[in-house]
Amino acid sequence: MSDYIGVFERKEVKYVLSATQYERFRALVDPYMTLDVYGEARVNSVYFDTPARELIERSLDKPLYKEKLRMRWYECAAADADAGADAADLAADPVFVELKKKFKGIVYKRRVSCSRKAAQAYLLGICPYEEAVSIFPLDAQALADEELAPRSVQIAREIDAFCARWNTLVPSMLISCDRIALALREEFAAQENVRITFDTHLVYEDLAASGAPEPSGQTHAILDPTCFVMEIKVAGPYPLWLVEALDACDIRPQSFSKYGEAYKLVMKTRVVSENALVREEERCA
Numbered sequence: 001m002s003d004y005i006g007v008f009e010r011k012e013v014k015y016v017l018s019a020t021q022y023e024r025f026r027a028l029v030d031p032y033m034t035l036d037v038y039g040e041a042r043v044n045s046v047y048f049d050t051p052a053r054e055l056i057e058r059s060l061d062k063p064l065y066k067e068k069l070r071m072r073w074y075e076c077a078a079a080d081a082d083a084g085a086d087a088a089d090l091a092a093d094p095v096f097v098e099l100k101k102k103f104k105g106i107v108y109k110r111r112v113s114c115s116r117k118a119a120q121a122y123l124l125g126i127c128p129y130e131e132a133v134s135i136f137p138l139d140a141q142a143l144a145d146e147e148l149a150p151r152s153v154q155i156a157r158e159i160d161a162f163c164a165r166w167n168t169l170v171p172s173m174l175i176s177c178d179r180i181a182l183a184l185r186e187e188f189a190a191q192e193n194v195r196i197t198f199d200t201h202l203v204y205e206d207l208a209a210s211g212a213p214e215p216s217g218q219t220h221a222i223l224d225p226t227c228f229v230m231e232i233k234v235a236g237p238y239p240l241w242l243v244e245a246l247d248a249c250d251i252r253p254q255s256f257s258k259y260g261e262a263y264k265l266v267m268k269t270r271v272v273s274e275n276a277l278v279r280e281e282e283r284c285a
Contacts, residue, residue, distance in 0.1 A: 010193075012107045014256045017228040021249050022198065025230075026080045028245035029182070032161065036183035042075040043121060043179045043199070046207065046215070047259045048123060049172035053208065056172070056263045067101045068259070069162060071119050086156050094138055095119045099159050110155045114138065122156075123169070129156035173266075174205040174215045175222075175258045177229075194242065195233040201225050204262035222261050229256055 018026065022138050048069045049055045059066045073095040098111040112129070114122070117136035122129050133147040146152060163169055177199040184194055203219035210216065223229065230251075232242070246252075 009108050010233050011105060013232045013234075013253050015230040015232070015246075015251050016223075016254045016256055017198075017230050017249075017251060019226045019228070020228075021251055022228045025245055025249045025251065029196070029242065032185060032188055032196070032239075032241055033182040034185050036181045036195065038074060038179075038181050038232065039076065040178070040180050042176060043072065044075065044174065044176045044215075045072045045258075046171050046280065047173045047175065048169040049208070050166055050168060050210070051170060053172060055166065056259055059257065060260050060263070062255075065101070065103045067099065067162065069122060069123075069159065070098050070100070071116075072096045073116065091124055096158065097123065097164055097241045099155070103178075110158055112147065112152045112155050117216060118147075123171075125163075129153070129160070135284075171207040173259055173262050174207055174219070175202065175262060176219065177202045177258070192239050193235040194239065196231070197231045199231070199258075200227065201231040202258060202261075204230065204258075204265070206262075206266050209266070220265070222258065222265065229258070 034225065047056075048071070055068060057067065073093060093116070094113045095116045096111045098109060098115055101108045101110075114133045115136045115138050118132040121127050122132040127135070130153065131174070132149065138147065178201045180198040182196045182198075183189070184192060202222040204222055205215050205217075205219045207215065232238070238246075
């Protein structure tokens with residue numbers, strides 16, 4: 001896979017934008033940026049956590065170092081429009097198993113690409129990574145070769161160590177969103193390294209509550225669908241044109257974790273339900 005990247009080290013800063021801010025900001029940055037190779041897509045991520053959800057609890061405490069494990073796949077807009085695309089087609093597409101670490105604001109991402117069946121067998125502890133990708137290889141030979149490349153095997157060992165540290169990890173939360181991904185135009189790419197993504201229509205499904213390893217499609221909104229979660233990904237300082245665009249639109253950084261926000265909504269709903277149950281029991285007593 002020629003554009004496959006398994007290792008990232010960069011700064012990722014998030015912002016929550018209104019529809020008006022989004023339109024104005026896009027107008028200011030579009031002379032410098034264009035849709036990347038993924039363009040517009042539906043992004044789906046299944047986050048893995050302990051049964052007690054210790055990972056997200058720790059992450060919400062905002063420690064200097066935090067880490068998460070997820071399985072991610074993309075559904076391109078063009079594929080969605082294809083009437084021939086069905087569940088079997090999507091199952092054959094590659095997914096990414098990602099170990100994401102953050103230390104003092106710098107994000108380190110390690111990921112391997114494999115088939116969805118291989119990822120599930122591996123992450124659910126049915127078999128080791130190498131065995132999973134051998135039993136359920138990707139159709140494309142280039143991707144199949146990448147699965148067992150030394151770099152991919154090394155990343156799998158890091159994921160193994162992470163899983164061993166937390167003992168038991170299970171599918172915890174599905175997060176889905178519509179994403180617009182921008183990359184620098186060719187004439188600026190040699191000078192700077194900037195990527196920007198805009199996520200909207202954020203929804204979640206509580207997989208831990210259902211106990212199902214596969215999403216059912218019963219999702220709930222995380223954020224007002226007119227809002228956008230923007231993420232700026234840079235390896236160095238912001239270029240001047242980007243700083244000026246942010247300032248012109250009065251856009252300020254805002255801490256926002258999709259998994260964290262979904263988890264808080266789940267806990268809030270649980271508390272409301274428990275309080276209602278207590279009141280009903282008191283009324284019937």
